[in-house]
Amino acid sequence: MYILDSSVFIRGHIKEGDTATVPGVSSELVGDSKLRFEVMRGEGMKIQIPQEKTIKQVSHVAERTGDSGVLSMTDVCLIAAAIELDGVLVTDDYAIQNTATELGLDIEGIVMDGIKQRRKWIFQCESCGKVSKTIQERCRVCGGAMSRKNPLG
Numbered sequence: 001m002y003i004l005d006s007s008v009f010i011r012g013h014i015k016e017g018d019t020a021t022v023p024g025v026s027s028e029l030v031g032d033s034k035l036r037f038e039v040m041r042g043e044g045m046k047i048q049i050p051q052e053k054t055i056k057q058v059s060h061v062a063e064r065t066g067d068s069g070v071l072s073m074t075d076v077c078l079i080a081a082a083i084e085l086d087g088v089l090v091t092d093d094y095a096i097q098n099t100a101t102e103l104g105l106d107i108e109g110i111v112m113d114g115i116k117q118r119r120k121w122i123f124q125c126e127s128c129g130k131v132s133k134t135i136q137e138r139c140r141v142c143g144g145a146m147s148r149k150n151p152l153g
């Protein structure tokens with residue numbers, strides 16, 4: 001599942017396979033890019049409306065990474081959608097990439113032959129060893145402190 005940022009539609013960087021985006025992206029598009037959006041929607045692109053708690057989780061991490069000032073609500077929703085759908089976020093926005101990486105999400109740039117950045121972190125409870133793909137303040141099992149482990153590659 002690919003989660004598509006508005007720049008995907010603007011650049012016409014069409015992805016094969018399952019795709020999704022968030023409602024806010026549509027309002028950032030005009031002309032050809034809007035048409036691409038409608039075509040992909042007609043072909044089954046999912047419109048994900050993230051839950052409040054996931055949005056809060058993203059906002060919290062963005063504050064810590066220093067990206068919260070530059071992320072729009074649509075950006076935050078895109079990251080939240082990627083968490084909920086366990087998808088690969090497709091964007092060339094640095095602040096989105098940075099926050100998504102901090103959350104352990106897979107990201108893919110839009111530059112056609114360019115850098116394909118894939119970094120996956122895992123988080124592990126220091127008390128019970130419970131592993132999580134997304135960042136959490138406290139372990140959901142025992143309430144212990146979570147720490148970030150090396151990327152899985």
Ligand SMILES: [Zn+2]
Nearest residue numbers: 125128139142
């Ligand atoms: Zn634990």
